[in-house]
Amino acid sequence: MSGPTFHRSRGIGLIELLIALALGLIISAAVMQVFLTSRTTYRMQEAMARVQENGRFAVGYMANDIRMAGYMGCGNLGSITVNDIIDPADVPAGFDFDISQEAVIEGHDAVAAVNGWGAKVGTDVIEIRRAASTGVTLTGNMSADNAQIHVTNNAPGFDAGDALFITDCTTADLFRATTVSNGGGSTINIAHANDLNIDNRLSKPYGEEAEVLAFEYSVFFVRNTGRTTPNGTAIPSLYVETMRAGSGATTEVQELIEGVEDMQLEYGVDTSGNRAANEYRPADEVADWSRVVSIRMNLLMRSTEENVAPASGEASQILTYNGSAVAADGFLRQVFSSVVTVRNRVP
Template structure:
């Protein structure tokens, strides 16, 4: 009797097929996981780049305007400060408008992260207003055409005509005065040493608000899922219209450390001779530029290191190796020239 051919798989063929299937599945899984890991690294790096760019932009914008006072500068025109009992953050002299603090202690007034740097900036705030009234006599108030900067009572106010400059405390700021459209800013003697400015200003005078800023790195109190602390760049600013009370604001998340060095002209030739830390600067009036280095960290864990997802070479910041906690890190640097001190 003729036997029919056997149809189907034997146990050997089935085992071989299963083994090949498992190998192919494992390969697909590995490729998928690798792709996901690469995607996480790329996303973390993109967020770091964006945060670093924002942080550098904030710092550069305000550092560049240190000591700004309109058409003049402190090298040509000293400011006559008539405000009574000015606060510590009002020191508008050539050695006061830009200063820094190096490697702050743990008990600092700003709750800044220990061993990070802080930078203090003072400047006039634009847009400026034009003087339109009370120009015929030395009065206890001035009148301006508009108030685009939002100057309010208790704010500090600049007035300058590029020959003379005064800085006073506004006691009251009126709304638009009837059909004239003038806004009156009083500088009475209860907030000032005198209710008289140093001269009678004309229509060429500019009126601006005063602003002080402190940039620093602070622990936000928030943690990553793995429990690592999240640091951010903060600024404490004396903003106009706030009753002259400085307010601290978180700007950019993921700034772990900030180190600042200052380009100093040591021989009065209007060129930078050396970059120094804040503790080493000998004359703050001779600082012509500022160099800022930011150490950024990702807010996601398990990006680098022990998880094996991405190997980041030893990172050096401020002369020391940065310890790894499986977060991605990057260093961003920028250098800023002080406009009012350029040749």
């Protein structure tokens, strides 16, 4: 009976070693490819989520203001002609307080390089005028049409110089407050002297059922922020220039949301008198702004990061905006469209 036979290990041959190395490289490359693909997919998803979030915010914010164009409290411009006593000589340069039916909505189509807002060339601009959504009531009847207005509180934040409405649903006046002072307790006294107005007399002495509201102005436009991506590409944003209570009738420009690359607007015009839009036109084709009953918004949103989408090839983004193809350049884009009805011009 013979014992077990032992063989000396000869190690791994060169061929086996090369095969093992090749397999290791293949597996490493596959793992790296999966990682890079996952990272690219994550960046694209994150960028698109931001684009969609910004787009919804921009459309929603603008829609809220557009719906309220021409708002006059309990009355409306269709039944009330506002008595405007603001002195045009004291109005900020380049501005007016026109609250007529023709002026509460005003659009500017494909603005030129030189414009009053610094807006991007070729983008549209829209101006909205209205009364504030909330106001304050009078504490009692005015003793005369040139008497101070006594209101219950100053929750809206009125200040001297503000443009204000007073209305009782049948009559309305637009004036500038020359002083806003405490009348004892929560009562506020509002004067309307003729140093900011052409007259210190309103159209009538208002009663305690009247309401005082701030004049509000908004103009929306797209312009470059002055910031750039790491590769030096300008970052555009949606801006709004506003006049609100407490501003002393001065405007303030505010950046609303970044990534708005273009804005194109069309205006729904009532051509038949049925208070519904019969056709949509660009601003330069609207002859009578009092007939605009809705606005069609088209915003081109863009990711703030570059190289999140292929710039060429079959996987590149194919997008058409305002009748033209948008070149693929590594940014992600999406078009947001909405039709907004002007509430104060429809049944």
